[in-house]
Amino acid sequence: MFLIVGYVIILASALGTYALHGSLLALWVPTEYVAIIGLTIGYFVASNDIKIIKATVGAVPGIFKGSKYNKAYYIDALAMLLRFLAKSARKV
Numbered sequence: 001m002f003l004i005v006g007y008v009i010i011l012a013s014a015l016g017t018y019a020l021h022g023s024l025l026a027l028w029v030p031t032e033y034v035a036i037i038g039l040t041i042g043y044f045v046a047s048n049d050i051k052i053i054k055a056t057v058g059a060v061p062g063i064f065k066g067s068k069y070n071k072a073y074y075i076d077a078l079a080m081l082l083r084f085l086a087k088s089a090r091k092v
Contacts, residue, residue: 018024045053
């Protein structure tokens, strides 16, 4: 949640700065975006093995799925850690 809030703050700050000091059209340069994305993909392909590229492409759909860990999972993990530390403290 904080990640999304942080991104919104960054986006609002950047757009607000351009709106106050100039034109928002200065941000619209499609050829630059094509160059940046193309160079990034090219560098990634050139610097990695085919196994890593396949694993990365295969992992992309997982980005859009929800996390398999929820609040109950973390509470259970912390409770187990607390029990373990309590037992180890009593034995010392």
